[in-house]
Amino acid sequence: MPSLPDVMTPEVEKLAAAQAGQGAPAPQDQTRDALFEWLLRTGDNALILGHRVSEWCGHAPALEEDIALANQALDLIGQCQLWLGLAGEVEGRGRSADTLAYLRDAGAFRNLLLVERPNGDFGHTLMRQFLFDAFHIELLDAAAASPDARIAEIAAKAKKEVAYHLERSADLVIRLGDGTAESHDRMQKALDALWSYTGEMFHDDAHDRALAEAGVIAAPSTLRAAWDRTVGQVMAEATLRLPGDVWQHGLTGAGGGKRGVHSEHLGYILAEMQFLQRAYPGATW
Amino acid sequence: MYAQLVKSEGAKSRDEMSPGEIAFQERIDRGEKIEPKEWMPEGYRKTLIRQIGQHAHSEIVGQLPEGNWITRAPTLERKAILLAKVQDEAGHGLYLYSAAETLGVSRDELLEKLHSGNMKYSSIFNYPTLTWADMGAVGWLVDGAAIMNQVPLQRTSYGPYSRAMIRICKEESFHQRQGYDIMMKMCAGTPEQKAMAQDALNRFWYPSLMMFGPSDKDSVHSAQSMAWKIKMNTNDELRQKFVDQTVPQAEYLGLTIPDENLKWNEEKGGYDFSEPDWSEFFAVIAGNGPCNAERLGARVKAWEDGAWFRDGLMAHAEKARSQRIAAE
Numbered sequence: 001m002p003s004l005p006d007v008m009t010p011e012v013e014k015l016a017a018a019q020a021g022q023g024a025p026a027p028q029d030q031t032r033d034a035l036f037e038w039l040l041r042t043g044d045n046a047l048i049l050g051h052r053v054s055e056w057c058g059h060a061p062a063l064e065e066d067i068a069l070a071n072q073a074l075d076l077i078g079q080c081q082l083w084l085g086l087a088g089e090v091e092g093r094g095r096s097a098d099t100l101a102y103l104r105d106a107g108a109f110r111n112l113l114l115v116e117r118p119n120g121d122f123g124h125t126l127m128r129q130f131l132f133d134a135f136h137i138e139l140l141d142a143a144a145a146s147p148d149a150r151i152a153e154i155a156a157k158a159k160k161e162v163a164y165h166l167e168r169s170a171d172l173v174i175r176l177g178d179g180t181a182e183s184h185d186r187m188q189k190a191l192d193a194l195w196s197y198t199g200e201m202f203h204d205d206a207h208d209r210a211l212a213e214a215g216v217i218a219a220p221s222t223l224r225a226a227w228d229r230t231v232g233q234v235m236a237e238a239t240l241r242l243p244g245d246v247w248q249h250g251l252t253g254a255g256g257g258k259r260g261v262h263s264e265h266l267g268y269i270l271a272e273m274q275f276l277q278r279a280y281p282g283a284t285w
Numbered sequence: 286m287y288a289q290l291v292k293s294e295g296a297k298s299r300d301e302m303s304p305g306e307i308a309f310q311e312r313i314d315r316g317e318k319i320e321p322k323e324w325m326p327e328g329y330r331k332t333l334i335r336q337i338g339q340h341a342h343s344e345i346v347g348q349l350p351e352g353n354w355i356t357r358a359p360t361l362e363r364k365a366i367l368l369a370k371v372q373d374e375a376g377h378g379l380y381l382y383s384a385a386e387t388l389g390v391s392r393d394e395l396l397e398k399l400h401s402g403n404m405k406y407s408s409i410f411n412y413p414t415l416t417w418a419d420m421g422a423v424g425w426l427v428d429g430a431a432i433m434n435q436v437p438l439q440r441t442s443y444g445p446y447s448r449a450m451i452r453i454c455k456e457e458s459f460h461q462r463q464g465y466d467i468m469m470k471m472c473a474g475t476p477e478q479k480a481m482a483q484d485a486l487n488r489f490w491y492p493s494l495m496m497f498g499p500s501d502k503d504s505v506h507s508a509q510s511m512a513w514k515i516k517m518n519t520n521d522e523l524r525q526k527f528v529d530q531t532v533p534q535a536e537y538l539g540l541t542i543p544d545e546n547l548k549w550n551e552e553k554g555g556y557d558f559s560e561p562d563w564s565e566f567f568a569v570i571a572g573n574g575p576c577n578a579e580r581l582g583a584r585v586k587a588w589e590d591g592a593w594f595r596d597g598l599m600a601h602a603e604k605a606r607s608q609r610i611a612a613e
Contacts, residue, residue: 047361054355054364057371058348059583061591063379063392066348070372073355077365084361098360122594175601176594183597269356276359276417283475285359285417285467 031214034207035148036091037110038217040100041258042139043083044111047101049132050076051269052119061122068168072129075161082154089150102277106266113250113257114197116266120190123176123183127190130169134230135201136162138223146217170234177238184239191235192243199248200256202227287343287407287431289498290570291336291516293509294328313514318444321387329513333443334388335404336515338395341381342406344374346399346580350414351423359417366463367420373456380449387445400585408566411574412492418471418478422485424464426493426531432457433527434497437517465534472538479539486535487543491561492569497524499563529555 054073060066084097114132119125140162143155176183202224204212212219235242250256257266276285299307306326312319319325348371355371358364382392398404409427414420435457438450471482498504498520510516528547535542546559568574 051356054368057352057355057368058345058375059352059587061587061594063345063375063382065591065594066345066375067372067379070368070375074365074368074372077361077368081361081365098362101361102359122591172598176597178604179597179599179601180593182593183600186593272356275357280475280477283359283478285363285470285474 030210031216032090034210034214035216036087037207038211039083039087039090040108040110041112042143043080043087043097043100044109045115045132045136046076046080046083048109048111048266048269049115049129050074050080051273052115052117053125053129055119056125065122072165072168075158075165079154079158079161082157086150086154098277102274106262106270107260109257109262109266109270110260111257111262111266112197112200113263114194114200116257116263116269117194117197118265120193121186123186124190124193126169126172126176127187127194129165130173130234131194131198131231132201133162133166133169134227134234135198135223137166138226139220142218142223148216151217166230170230173234173240174238177235177240187238188240191240195243196247196249200250200258203251203256203258205258287340287347287434287496288336289339289405289407289496291332291339291510293507293515294331310512313442313512317442318447319442320444328509329515330388332510332513333446333515334385334390334395336510337381337385337388337446338390338398338404339406341378341385341395342399342404343410344378344381346406346410346584347374349580349583350410350412350576351420353414354417354420357417358420363420363467370424370460370463373460377449377453377456380452384443384445384449396588400581400588402572402581405570406580407496408569408574409492409496410580411569411577412488413576415488416481416485418468418481418485419489421464421467421471421482422489424460424462425468425534426464426486426489427496428457428460428464429531430493430496430527432461433523433530434518440514440517442514468538468540472540482538483540486540490543491565494524494527494558494561495563495566495569497521497527499566500560503563525555528558532556 050073053069053076056066056069057073058066060069080101081097084100088095088097088100112132114128117124117128137159140155140159143151144159146152146155173187177187178184202220204219204221208219208221211217212222232242250258250261255261276283297306299310302310305324309319309324309326309329319329351367351371351374355364355367358367382395385395386392395404399406409430414423432454435450435454439447439454441447441450468482468485471478501507501519501521504520507516507519511519532542532547542558544559546557548557549555550557569577572578
């Protein structure tokens with residue numbers, strides 16, 4: 001069988017979008033759609049990472065960590081409620097934050113691949129958290145400067161929480177990177193394993209560009225320099241080696257969490273998370 | 286009650302007491318608080334360590350049955366509330382280990398005893414949480430039973446324990462209300478939800494009654510602990526109070542307490558009720574409950590898997606300290 005070329009060129013993507021009834025939308029509609037996407041992405045990142053972090057509950061390596069992780073999960077679930085709530089409002093089809101969280105299938109989720117990575121050992125969990133926190137703070141900083149007051153308000157609130165998340169995860173990455181030989185080795189392995197999932201955070205797509213052009217929020221690629229600085233400083237202090245220019249998942253072809261093409265892991269997260277809503281449709285809890 | 290069968294040390298009659306012990310008992314009788322640096326009989330110290338340690342262990346093992354439903358909570362709000370609640374339990378563990386430390390035992394020593402099976406945690410956490418209604422039942426019944434015991438312990442004679450209990454009680458009453466709120470929603474919901482609520486009550490009723498420990502006639506350690514105000518009420522008193530409080534709450538929900546002998550007794554001004562099956566209680570305490578192996582196994586695994594993490598932090602702290610000394 002001959003190998004098949006990648007048929008999803010930008011032209012084909014446009015055609016496919018047109019066929020799906022989204023062709024040549026009016027500029028306001030385009031911004032609204034892009035904003036809805038951005039809100040799903042931001043809300044889903046918080047939801048899925050919050051879920052992963054909450055899996056540690058009662059199993060962390062020290063009581064203080066149990067408390068800190070529960071607190072972090074709580075912050076993220078709270079942020080997810082606000083972002084998805086606003087997403088439902090912007091969409092205007094009467095979907096609530098709960099409807100969006102519990103009744104979408106994996107293909108409609110827009111979180112980054114990074115946040116659905118399995119917890120692994122505690123080093124993986126901390127490294128995932130740090131890599132995301134360092135991005136999250138820049139994203140919220142940009143969002144807090146949005147002329148859309150609804151976005152700016154949520155971002156300002158979330159920023160305070162995430163500043164603390166970053167302080168904590170950076171501190172632990174440094175201490176464990178520069179701890180024992182074993183802790184160093186585990187943190188390096190975690191960094192190497194997760195690095196391939198960091199590129200997706202800064203990849204601009206049509207929605208990102210539309211929002212940037214409309215002046216709603218800066219494009220993800222503009223957050224890269226600040227993230228590079230933070231990560232570079234922390235890894236240097238942690239005596240960890242940056243993996244450099246390696247393959248990045250989610251940027252080519254049809255893949256990528258931002259486009260709704262996830263890893264196998266997300267299906268299991270949702271199977272667990274959505275179980276009650278799916279098994280007892282319409283019940284009130 | 287999160288402390289069961291706590292062995293009390295050094296029961297002595299007044300004639301056998303030294304002058305120091307008599308003076309100590311008189312302070313307690315006057316309602317004075319005993320503080321960490323003050324003299325105390327060795328038996329008082331040991332009994333308190335056992336009781337506070339068991340209580341602390343119960344809080345941290347108690348994260349597990351509820352943690353079991355965090356990832357499956359049915360709404361974002363319920364998920365947030367449950368997370369906050371389980372976080373509180375871990376916080377209670379922290380206060381209590383700190384209170385125990387004031388008696389000269391480290392958290393690591395207490396954990397070692399938990400992991401090796403030499404210290405217990407409350408029998409209730411060895412029961413599984415099988416449905417979402419169990420989150421309601423645990424809050425309503427288990428936290429309800431815990432509060433019954435902990436409210437009087439706010440007046441316990443040992444200062445740090447009493448102060449920890451005051452903070453804990455505030456949070457526990459929020460926990461109980463959130464549990465009851467889940468039950469109200471379930472009972473006002475679909476027939477399946479109501480059935481889930483009834484099933485949860487059926488499974489948690491007797492294990493909740495067991496939380497107060499064996500009947501007074503079989504409770505060998507109570508008298509000395511009560512004289513020292515480490516224990517404020519007898520097991521049966523608290524159990525009766527719990528039943529009397531809970532029956533109307535169940536009626537309000539439209540649920541049936543799984544006890545054919547449950548009946549209001551006008552004469553005593555309380556309900557008559559069936560005793561739990563004490564052979565089951567002792568079996569669970571001995572390690573044969575439905576979840577003993579999983580619960581303790583999960584805690585041991587968390588501790589062992591986390592050794593590199595704790596060692597790494599210690600090593601870094603040591604490096605930082607040496608660097609500071611070198612710089613000075």
